[in-house]
Amino acid sequence: MKVVMIHTSPVSLNELKALCAEIIPDVELVNIIDDSLLDEVKKNGGLTPAIISRMCQYVQIADKLAPDLIFNQCSSVGEAFDLAKRCTSRMTLKIDxxxxxxxxxxxxxxxxxxxxxxxxxxxxxxxxxxxxxxxxxxxxxxxxxxxxxxxxxxxxxxxxxxxxxxxxxxxxxxxxxxxxxxxxxxxxxxxxxxxxxxxxxxxxxxxxxxxxxxxxxxxx
CATH class of the missing domain: 3.40.50.1860 (Rossmann fold)
Incomplete structure (x- = not known):
């Protein structure tokens, strides 16, 4: 089985990888990181059309990797992920x-x-x-x-x-x-x-x- 994780920073990457190794060790983990997203959210005080667009692109890219589940790591872009997940029929989950x-x-x-x-x-x-x-x-x-x-x-x-x-x-x-x-x-x-x-x-x-x-x- 495969899980694709979409991150807005590497801050939680190692911890999530360690938890996956402990809890779901047989799952293949693929990570997509765009550390400009969080800065853009902070700068604008919330989501922008550009952020939503990029999240949709990342979900589409994740979908093409044929995962069993697509995971969103960042709470700040959680509502953008809610829109973006309409681009896939795969299971999805937000970190929180x-x-x-x-x-x-x-x-x-x-x-x-x-x-x-x-x-x-x-x-x-x-x-x-x-x-x-x-x-x-x-x-x-x-x-x-x-x-x-x-x-x-x-x-x-x-x-x-x-x-x-x-x-x-x-x-x-x-x-x-x-x-x-x-x-x-x-x-x-x-x-x-x-x-x-x-x-x-x-x-x-x-x-x-x-x-x-x-x-x-x-x-x-």
Whole structure:
């Protein structure tokens, strides 16, 4: 079986590859990376026609590779992927779908933490959509740690990134039933979350576990 992943940066690449090796070791993994997409989203404060067009092209390219599933790695372009996936009949998955569903199952007050502003709206919208599908009323609260992703990716300062984000996680945990980390890049905080009283969800492992279920026909 084959999975094609579309990335907007290499920041989560190694982690996703490691999770695939652990959870779905027999699956062939193909990666498409366009690191200009995220910069364009951030510069424009959201999606542009050009971003949507390129995502459609990448889905079409992925489709030609005859995968069993096409995966979108970046939450910021998740809504562009929703449009682009109409270009294929293959199974598709966004990195944060399984996480959003789990968050809705765990509570009605959901705190969403993002480290780049462009991710906040699509991440919150996804949680609300999953809540509507589940027939559940939820309150979604935003916690933006603006600039933290640049600290991680450009300054390569993991410790500073973690300190900034952890403070918001602690605040969100006090005010909500469950906390959602919108960027997969925040998994570097996992070792520091043991003392948090509320569930704190990250997307990468949940996403790869969902891929396994979809490939095995447990979930469509």
């Amino acid at each position: 779908e399984a996480m959003a569903e789990k968050a809705v199952s765990l509570g009605t007050k959901i705190g969403v933490i993002a480290t780049v502003a462009s991710t906040m709206l699509p991440s919150c919208n996804l949680v609300k959509t999953k809540a509507e599908t589940a027939g559940k009323n939820v309150e979604v609260r935003e916690y933006l740690v603006d600039g933290a992703l640049d600290i991680l990716m450009k300054e390569k300062n993991v410790e500073k990134h973690n300190q900034l984000v952890l403070a918001q996680i602690q605040k969100a945990a006090e005010e909500n039933d469950v906390v959602v980390l919108a960027q997969g890049s925040m998994t570097s905080l996992l070792p520091y979350l043991d003392g948090i009283a509320k569930p704190v969800l990250t997307s990468p492992r949940l996403a790869i576990e969902r891929i396994k279920q979809m490939l095995e026909g447990e979930i469509k």
